Amino acid sequence: MLYxxxxxxxxxxxxxxxxxxxxxxxxxxxxxxxxxxxVTTTANNGYVGTPVVTSTKNIVPxxxxxxxxxxxxxxxxxxxxxxxxxxxxxxYDRKFFPQDIPADKLxxxxxxxxxxxxxxxxxxxxxxADTDIHYADDSWSENGTDVxxxxxxxxxxxxxxxxxxxxxxIGGWTYTNTDKHMDAPASTxxxxxxxxxxxxxxxxxxxxxxxxxxxxxxxNTQQGAQFLSLLQAVRSTMxxxxxxxxxxxxxxxxxxxxxxxxxxxxxxxxNYKNMPLREISxxxxxxxxxxxxxxxxxxxxxxxxxxxxxxxxxxxxxxxxAYDVVQAYFDAGVAPAKINLGMPVYGRAFTNTAGLGQPxxxxxxxxxxxxxxxxxxLPLPGAQVYYDQEAGGTxxxxxxxxxxxxxxxxxxxxxxTDWLKRTGLGxxxxxxxxxxxxxxxxxxxxxxxxxxxxxSGLEQKSNWLRYPDSEFDNIKALGN
Numbered sequence: 445m446l447y448x449x450x451x452x453x454x455x456x457x458x459x460x461x462x463x464x465x466x467x468x469x470x471x472x473x474x475x476x477x478x479x480x481x482x483v484t485t486t487a488n489n490g491y492v493g494t495p496v497v498t499s500t501k502n503i504v505p506x507x508x509x510x511x512x513x514x515x516x517x518x519x520x521x522x523x524x525x526x527x528x529x530x531x532x533x534x535x536y537d538r539k540f541f542p543q544d545i546p547a548d549k550l551x552x553x554x555x556x557x558x559x560x561x562x563x564x565x566x567x568x569x570x571x572x573a574d575t576d577i578h579y580a581d582d583s584w585s586e587n588g589t590d591v592x593x594x595x596x597x598x599x600x601x602x603x604x605x606x607x608x609x610x611x612x613x614i615g616g617w618t619y620t621n622t623d624k625h626m627d628a629p630a631s632t633x634x635x636x637x638x639x640x641x642x643x644x645x646x647x648x649x650x651x652x653x654x655x656x657x658x659x660x661x662x663x664n665t666q667q668g669a670q671f672l673s674l675l676q677a678v679r680s681t682m683x684x685x686x687x688x689x690x691x692x693x694x695x696x697x698x699x700x701x702x703x704x705x706x707x708x709x710x711x712x713x714x715n716y717k718n719m720p721l722r723e724i725s726x727x728x729x730x731x732x733x734x735x736x737x738x739x740x741x742x743x744x745x746x747x748x749x750x751x752x753x754x755x756x757x758x759x760x761x762x763x764x765x766a767y768d769v770v771q772a773y774f775d776a777g778v779a780p781a782k783i784n785l786g787m788p789v790y791g792r793a794f795t796n797t798a799g800l801g802q803p804x805x806x807x808x809x810x811x812x813x814x815x816x817x818x819x820x821x822l823p824l825p826g827a828q829v830y831y832d833q834e835a836g837g838t839x840x841x842x843x844x845x846x847x848x849x850x851x852x853x854x855x856x857x858x859x860x861t862d863w864l865k866r867t868g869l870g871x872x873x874x875x876x877x878x879x880x881x882x883x884x885x886x887x888x889x890x891x892x893x894x895x896x897x898x899x900s901g902l903e904q905k906s907n908w909l910r911y912p913d914s915e916f917d918n919i920k921a922l923g924n
Contacts (some may be wrong), residue, residue: 450461523903525730525871527552527706527784528889529613531878532573532594537678537812540878541579542597547605547891552704554599554732556876558646562639566614566646568579574893575650587915591650597921599651602907603698607899609653609907611704612646617660630670638683647703648685651911651919654704655682656732660891661715662696668718675727679705691923698720701908704729705708711769714892722777731778732873736788738764739850739918740860741815742806749785749850752836752863760801762835766860770867780868787860787872789819789879789888791840791851799830799841808847809880820881822851829853836863854891861895872896873902 528550533836534540545553575593591598598610607636620626629635643655654756657679657892682703690700707724710716725731732914736750747761755762766785773783797804807815809828823829827840827847838856840849844897852860866871872892874880880888896902910923 452474454616455797481834485812486712487921511555512580517840524567524865525552525784525873525892525903526550526556526889526896527730527732527873529554529556529874529876530598531556532568532595532877533568534876534878535573535577535594535668538878542594542601543579544882545601545877546880546882546887546889547601547608548899549889550608551596551871551905552609552611552653552706553601553877554611554613554706555594555652556613557619557658558612558614559619560614560625560629560639560642562628562641562768564640566612566633566642571677580657589915590918591916594764595650596918599919601910602651602653603922606906607902607904609704609905611654611656612643612652613656613658613708614643615658615660615708617658619709620659620661624659626674627667627670628661630659630667630674636670636674637782640677643678644681644685646914647682649919650914651909651914652703652921653701653907654706654729654817656706658708658709662718663712664704665720667720668720672720672723672727675705675707675724679727688910689908689910693915701907701910706730706732708734709768711738711764713769713772716769716772716776721773725778725782725875728782730784732781732794733769733773733786735766735769736875738762740792745801746799746804746848747850748800748832748835748837748839749792750837750852751832752860755801755832757834757836758801761832761835765835766863767836770869781870783869784871784873785860785864785869787852787857787874787888787892789874789876791817791819791822791849793817793847793849796846797848798846800839802850808849815862817849818879819851820879822849824849831856836860837864852888854909857888857892858895861892866898 446733526549528540528545530545530553532555534684557569558566559569573594575591575595577593579597602608615626627777629639629680634912641714646652657675659671662671671844682705686703690698692698705728707728711734719916738749738751739747740749743763747763751762752766754765754768770783772924774780793808793810794804795806795808810816811818824842826844827842827849829838829840837850838853861872874889880889893902914920
């Protein structure tokens with residue numbers, strides 16, 4: 445919006461279009477050119493607009509005062525991580541392939557998901573997608589033993605983008621929320637050893653740069669301690685394998701890999717309280733904080749699903765928030781630079797609702813599953829986007845249908861990026877890559893990475909291409 449001096453203050457970019465008349469009062473209601481009513485508060489040399497939602501649906505309007513506080517214990521680091529999950533299922537209905545991954549904008553791709561047997565053996569969950577499918581440039585008449593599928597394509601992506609690390613992600617909600625998956629091998633020394641050795645086998649044979657473990661979730665402090673022991677076993681076994689890969693070039697220079705270890709970490713206190721977070725953070729290279737899914741079809745009221753702050757005026761709309769969980773991790777002894785702030789590339793929907801923090805009935809069709817819409821499809825036609833300053837979150841609402849969808853706009857993602865930088869976090873993580881928009885400069889990942897400083901602002905750490913003892917000839921050949 446424009447201000448009395450004709451400038452654009454920029455404090456509220458979502459409502460930055462020129463209003464129908466200049467703001468000259470903090471008590472009068474104004475209207476933007478696209479129909480959004482707002483009131484103003486004075487700020488700097490002008491006025492900051494705050495949207496006023498029409499009373500027909502009884503939506504609670506945002507606070508006129510934005511929170512600008514940051515968790516304490518801010519640290520520093522060299523370059524930000526940009527981490528994206530890529531699902532092996534993405535190649536089917538979603539038609540999103542390894543070649544579509546924005547490799548030049550990421551430091552890590554986490555390939556999801558592998559699973560494990562009760563004895564700790566790690567295995568691929570879809571061998572057709574993972575290792576078998578032949579892409580357009582793949583040969584059907586090669587000599588020797590080659591691996592295909594997404595694994596081969598990810599290795600080709602690594603070879604072309606040497607700052608991109610590809611890690612195997614093991615677990616996920618579907619697999620680890622049932623008995624005898626992660627909890628079984630974690631509970632015994634032999635199981636942990638088997639799991640760790642199997643992780644290294646996956647690295648050795650398929651050319652991964654490390655392991656990500658997504659256990660959702662340790663159910664008590666005993667399982668939390670076992671999780672730590674499992675991570676320690678994986679860390680030690682990966683390091684031992686890395687020591688066997690020392691390479692010397694013709695000039696007497698030597699190098700060896702460091703295989704990364706990470707976890708997907710919960711935002712809910714009932715889950716993270718079971719985990720020895722400080723000790724875990726000392727073992728892993730980074731923590732992917734799942735700062736989303738704060739609400740959804742499992743809750744009785746609609747709300748923000750990935751907000752920064754707690755809403756004091758409408759607490760039912762913010763059952764969780766990023767500020768509190770990040771501060772809790774800091775208080776537990778986790779260094780800020782170890783944490784990547786998770787950002788969803790989708791929105792969660794509530795239908796037949798009067799607004800934020802209100803009862804609802806249904807969750808909508810979704811893009812691929814009920815109640816969940818890909819970010820690239822949002823906002824839906826007919827919906828208006830709103831910024832809740834108090835909660836630090838954005839959402840869309842359709843007055844005619846009563847559908848509310850909580851999702852990050854680009855502007856909200858940029859606010860989060862500024863927040864994570866000021867807080868000293870290590871970077872950003874996205875779940876998951878297929879939901880973004882890549883047909884121009886308007887995508888979430890593109891904008892966030894630019895705000896992190898572009899490629900020069902990202903962590904610079906080369907991937908590893910030398911796997912001389914792989915079972916597969918084309919993986920062995922990567923380092924030649």
